[in-house]
Amino acid sequence: VVARSVGDAAAALAGDDPRRRLSAWCESGEREIAFLFPGLGGQYAGMGRGLYDAEPTFRGAVDRCAEILEPILGEDLRTILFEGGEPAAGEASQAKAPVDLKAMLRRGKMAAEGPLQQTRYAHPALFVIQYALARLWQSWGLAPSVLLGYSLGEYVAAVLGGTLELADALELVARRAQLIEELPAGGMIAVALPEDEAAALAAAVSPELAVSAVNGPEQTVVAGPAAAVTALEERMAADGVAGRRLQAGHAFHSPMMRPVAAAIEELVAGFELKPPRRPWISNVTGAEVRAEDAVDPAYWARHTVSPVRFARGIETLLAEPGRLLVELGPGQTLASLVLQHPAAAAASPTVLSALRHDYEREDDVAFALGALGKAWLAGARPEWPKVHGGERRRRLVLPTYPFERKRYWIVTSDVAQAPAESIEVGALAVPGWRRTEPLPANPRMAAARTRWWLLCGDLPGGDGLGDDGFADEVAARLVDRGATVERVAADEAPGRLVDLAAADRPAAILDLASAGLGLEGCGRLEALAAALAGEASPRTELWLAGSGLFDVVGGEVLDAGAGALAGALGPLAVHHGFAAAVVDVDPGAAGSPQRRRAVAQLVSELGSELASEPGSEPAGGPSAPGRAVAFRGPHRWRPAAEPAAEPAAAAESLAGAGFHLLFDGLGDPGHAFAEALTDTGAALVLVEPAGFPDREEWAGWLDSDASGSLLAERIRRAQALEESGAVVRIVGPERTDADAVAVVVARAREDFGDLGCVVYAPTAPVEESGAAGLDHLHRVALGLDALETSTAEARAALLVADAAVAPSDAGAGAAAAAAWSELL
Numbered sequence: 001v002v003a004r005s006v007g008d009a010a011a012a013l014a015g016d017d018p019r020r021r022l023s024a025w026c027e028s029g030e031r032e033i034a035f036l037f038p039g040l041g042g043q044y045a046g047m048g049r050g051l052y053d054a055e056p057t058f059r060g061a062v063d064r065c066a067e068i069l070e071p072i073l074g075e076d077l078r079t080i081l082f083e084g085g086e087p088a089a090g091e092a093s094q095a096k097a098p099v100d101l102k103a104m105l106r107r108g109k110m111a112a113e114g115p116l117q118q119t120r121y122a123h124p125a126l127f128v129i130q131y132a133l134a135r136l137w138q139s140w141g142l143a144p145s146v147l148l149g150y151s152l153g154e155y156v157a158a159v160l161g162g163t164l165e166l167a168d169a170l171e172l173v174a175r176r177a178q179l180i181e182e183l184p185a186g187g188m189i190a191v192a193l194p195e196d197e198a199a200a201l202a203a204a205v206s207p208e209l210a211v212s213a214v215n216g217p218e219q220t221v222v223a224g225p226a227a228a229v230t231a232l233e234e235r236m237a238a239d240g241v242a243g244r245r246l247q248a249g250h251a252f253h254s255p256m257m258r259p260v261a262a263a264i265e266e267l268v269a270g271f272e273l274k275p276p277r278r279p280w281i282s283n284v285t286g287a288e289v290r291a292e293d294a295v296d297p298a299y300w301a302r303h304t305v306s307p308v309r310f311a312r313g314i315e316t317l318l319a320e321p322g323r324l325l326v327e328l329g330p331g332q333t334l335a336s337l338v339l340q341h342p343a344a345a346a347a348s349p350t351v352l353s354a355l356r357h358d359y360e361r362e363d364d365v366a367f368a369l370g371a372l373g374k375a376w377l378a379g380a381r382p383e384w385p386k387v388h389g390g391e392r393r394r395r396l397v398l399p400t401y402p403f404e405r406k407r408y409w410i411v412t413s414d415v416a417q418a419p420a421e422s423i424e425v426g427a428l429a430v431p432g433w434r435r436t437e438p439l440p441a442n443p444r445m446a447a448a449r450t451r452w453w454l455l456c457g458d459l460p461g462g463d464g465l466g467d468d469g470f471a472d473e474v475a476a477r478l479v480d481r482g483a484t485v486e487r488v489a490a491d492e493a494p495g496r497l498v499d500l501a502a503a504d505r506p507a508a509i510l511d512l513a514s515a516g517l518g519l520e521g522c523g524r525l526e527a528l529a530a531a532l533a534g535e536a537s538p539r540t541e542l543w544l545a546g547s548g549l550f551d552v553v554g555g556e557v558l559d560a561g562a563g564a565l566a567g568a569l570g571p572l573a574v575h576h577g578f579a580a581a582v583v584d585v586d587p588g589a590a591g592s593p594q595r596r597r598a599v600a601q602l603v604s605e606l607g608s609e610l611a612s613e614p615g616s617e618p619a620g621g622p623s624a625p626g627r628a629v630a631f632r633g634p635h636r637w638r639p640a641a642e643p644a645a646e647p648a649a650a651a652e653s654l655a656g657a658g659f660h661l662l663f664d665g666l667g668d669p670g671h672a673f674a675e676a677l678t679d680t681g682a683a684l685v686l687v688e689p690a691g692f693p694d695r696e697e698w699a700g701w702l703d704s705d706a707s708g709s710l711l712a713e714r715i716r717r718a719q720a721l722e723e724s725g726a727v728v729r730i731v732g733p734e735r736t737d738a739d740a741v742a743v744v745v746a747r748a749r750e751d752f753g754d755l756g757c758v759v760y761a762p763t764a765p766v767e768e769s770g771a772a773g774l775d776h777l778h779r780v781a782l783g784l785d786a787l788e789t790s791t792a793e794a795r796a797a798l799l800v801a802d803a804a805v806a807p808s809d810a811g812a813g814a815a816a817a818a819a820w821s822e823l824l
Helices: 006-014 049-054 056-073 077-082 101-105 119-139 153-160 166-181 195-205 226-239 255-269 297-305 310-318 333-340 364-377 384-388 443-449 470-480 490-502 514-535 560-576 593-606 648-655 670-680 695-703 710-723 738-752 771-790 812-823
Strands: 033-037 146-149 186-191 210-216 219-225 243-245 324-330 350-355 429-436 452-456 484-487 507-511 541-546 579-584 628-632 635-643 659-663 683-687 728-731 755-760 798-801
Touching: 033 119, 033 153, 033 333, 049 056, 049 077, 049 119, 049 364, 056 077, 056 119, 056 166, 077 119, 119 153, 119 166, 119 324, 119 350, 146 153, 146 310, 153 166, 166 255, 186 195, 186 226, 195 210, 195 219, 195 226, 210 310, 210 333, 219 226, 219 255, 226 243, 255 297, 310 333, 324 333, 324 364, 333 350, 350 364, 384 710, 452 470, 452 490, 470 484, 470 593, 490 507, 490 514, 507 514, 514 541, 514 560, 541 560, 560 579, 579 593, 593 628, 659 670, 659 738, 670 683, 670 710, 670 755, 683 738, 695 710, 710 728, 738 755
Parallel strands: 033 146, 033 324, 324 350, 452 484, 452 507, 507 541, 541 579, 579 628, 659 683, 659 755, 683 728, 755 798
Antiparallel strands: 186 219, 186 243, 210 219, 429 635, 628 635
């Protein structure tokens, strides 16, 4: 369906006019395409005007040709083409306009005199329109495998085939037309007889008559002086031979053209002719042009004088069955000749016309798009983004057949003797906590308490357990239990481990300070882990202690930065090959009973063996290895998997959402979420990094040297989402700015309605070490904080936070990002 508006499309789809609603089936695979270029006779003032106004590619080709021709013609060809002719009216509906009967009946008679009835203007005008049509269809992604022109049309085929340069062809067509116009007037007549019978009849009337074209088994054209053609016309009427006088002022392709042959050969000799890169069929022979003929100036002289062997050309063209033939010129003269040829029955070609005839009053653009649609139905594969240029187009899913669902199932009585037991399967699990009994005493615990401890506790600027005397109390308690405690800086600890191992004194590291630094502690912790990597053994242990790391009993106020750091320890331990544990204690105030209990709990835990306990999960929940312990009051807690709540309520709430908010929705894995959410019918508001190009710049990016970049891939993904039917809005606020994100959410709620799903999936690469990883981690953390603040009022139905990094093989920054997502 070709339509001008939504209402027009609905009317066409609901109506029963077969001219507006087309459908077809074709075999799989791309069809081979041939371009056909007609000769004189169908040209009219205003031909292609609608395409010139609406299609930049067509307009650019016409403008370029007109500029080349102006010094030769002495006039602007566009004035000659479009003055005195208006494009067919574009009604509000694209319904097929009625045929202009007067114009139709005028066919075969000399039309009213005008510039396009003069040879010097008609030839270049028709060439330019056909060339512009070819460039338009090529810009839509439809390239021909073979070319066939009729008379003047062969020059267009030679240009597209690579033999003639455009400027040379324009000069040849214009100079040739000027030479022909100086010749005596002549005439042409179509005779419904085979070539030999038509030639004999013409010779009986006048020796000045000759066959000028053979268009079919019984379609021959005879040309000669006007008086002789009139005499032949009278003889045909007397003998009952069907025929039709053609609209021509000269006897083209006949001996009357011989006076200009030498001048044409001389002119072409000055051009650089090249062997064809794309095959085209010769009018002189009716076969595929030979390279030696194409580059021979004498060939082009013979082309002007010799009869057009179009019937043979059709046979050559149809030797390859199933081709799609597109006539690029006004009307459908060549399409009719092809379909009337006997070879068409076996070859089964599909023949289309790309430009309306003068008597057809349909809009030029609608006619061309209709032809393109028919080509697609026939198996052609247009590149639709190129067809629509810079316009926004979205693929919509139309409603399917309205099945009237009616149940015919036979109801039977229950036959079971006893009800079957209901079994719940497929339950989802989420991280949780379970209260455990204190660890039982064992002989190894006493030995562990007497080991050598490297205590990292003093760190200026931190607010962890290393301050307020807590580290001193822990050290004193360990010494009381028989351990040796050595206070060291974090960067000194690995070296001391080596020294102690050489003296056969197994040691462990207790870090009381890093958790107090929050996110900045990632760098300290990662450096410590990396240093341990070269010295670690299965007996090497790293303990991290802090406060407010986990929400154990629900509703706790957490230090999210410290919690993210705690989540990073387990993956680092696995990656670097040492044992690790995290202990969350409430230190209380100095001198308080809570302080004494916290010190005792931590020291007791330090004497335990670092092995997973039965029925518990590793440190940080199911997503991270290691061990985590939390103390709340007198009770000890360990991570454990808990059944997830039924997600049906969240899924139902998405159905009525007006929009979804996705951070990095064009990256990985955000794009996967975006694709899945297109099925909800809600708009997609994508928050992309700063500097994402405006929509008007997308085409330039995709056509530039940066077409293989990650940014270009994101642009292509955005286009694909729109083509699938989604409404896409791309914004670029600073994602760490809660106010800026809140403005984006507020505007989207005004335009689209309620917020449905929020996806936060940062995709920037996280280095395993260094400032780059920490900077990204800070931005992830701040972004999540801003997201939580800005969407609080909107009450998102579902939040998906994806750190986009597997925590088991990443650096501290990456693993902490994953832990932060879990905390949120």
